[in-house]
Amino acid sequence: MTLDIMMPFWGRPDHLREAVQSVLAQSDPDWRLVVVDDVYPDTEPGRWVQSLGDPRIRYLRNAENLGVGGNFRECVRLAEHERVVLMGCDDRMLPGFVGRVRSLVDAHPGAAIVQPGVEVIDAAGAVHRPLADRVKGMVRFGGSGAREFSGERLLTSLLHGNWAYFPSLVWRRDDLVRFGFRPGFEVVQDLALIVDVVLAGGSLLLDDETVFQYRRHAGSVSALTGPDATKFGEESALFAEVTARTAAAGWGRASRAARLHLTSRLNALTELPAALRAGDPVARRALLRHALG
Known part of the structure; x- marks a missing residue:
């Protein structure tokens, strides 16, 4: 299973470097990274990505600014492999992310969405747990290890409080193509897509092994x-x-x-x-x- 890591880019160049370097540090080398630059004013980050010289990494710059939702739709169009993660350009994978996802998908091939274990970091990269994430921890399903949920029980839980971390979710490419990111939902597009998948019968596999760092900071789209x-x-x-x-x-x-x-x-x-x-x-x-x- 080659994991497609699609990374829409518009943001801090130093965060982009950390994100890309975290992919390069994966212990499982079977991945493909595509950085899709939404016409960020500074072209230096793109030149840096291109200079890495890794055949698994592809850099593309949009002809025009597509906006948040438009760039996500472009990432879906460019995805090639069965499993896809739409990683934030300010987030970080821990070295075991790809390997853990592979083992989870092998053990639960029917899961439409995989939610690996996540910890939250701030703008400087320090682990922290602000109020929003404490609430997520309160409303998400309990238990331990990898467990699969579906149907009304899953959707009810997510509607009480969306505890999923979108940039860490691993999707089936077919679902991304089938449902896509609908215009009009730029900030809540993750929940809209999850709703579509679950209502169509898809399940979510929830795991606790921390392999991803989600960056919550004042410059994020949600915060702004x-x-x-x-x-x-x-x-x-x-x-x-x-x-x-x-x-x-x-x-x-x-x-x-x-x-x-x-x-x-x-x-x-x-x-x-x-x-x-x-x-x-x-x-x-x-x-x-x-x-x-």
């Missing part, structure tokens, strides 16, 4: 779109859609979880102080509307 309420507008639209789709499927618990989306509402409240400090009345009203339903 929180105080101005952009991501919560997307979440409201997605939860309304999922409420209807799960009700139609007869998944009452999942439908209620989507309608209530409690952790999303609480998250909006945590962003309210930043909107107040920014003096943005539109964002303030949007955050309150989302939080109070």
Whole structure:
């Protein structure tokens, strides 16, 4: 199993170097890395990737800026192998990531999505556990080792609080092509895609062995779109859609979880102080509307 590692790039060059170097450090060498540059203003990061001279690494620069969702769709178009990870250009793989994923897929070939073990790092690369990740730990499934979930139970849990770490997820290429990243969901595209896969009968394999470092920092898309309420507008639209789709499927618990989306509402409240400090009345009203339903 050659693992396709697709890396959309727009961000800090030093983080990109760390991300690429973490792929190069994999103990299992059977991987392919494609860095897709979304016309980042500085061309030096691209020249650095090209200078590595590793035949497993490919660098491409888009002809025009496609935006977050557009660049993810381009990554899906360029994927070639059966299993694909859409890695953040600011995240890091630990050396055992590819090997662990291989063993998980070999043991559970029917799993549509694989969630390896993840720890969170800050902008400087230090391990930490902010509030959002403590909440994720509270709502995710318990247990230990590799365990597979599907159907209404899985979707209800994720709708109560999305505990998946998108840049670490390993997908089937066929599912990425079939469902894709829909325009209109730039920030919550991960949950939208998971919903599509699970409603179509796909399962998720959850593992606890830490092999990936997810970087949570102030410059991330999610962090930047929180105080101005952009991501919560997307979440409201997605939860309304999922409420209807799960009700139609007869998944009452999942439908209620989507309608209530409690952790999303609480998250909006945590962003309210930043909107107040920014003096943005539109964002303030949007955050309150989302939080109070």
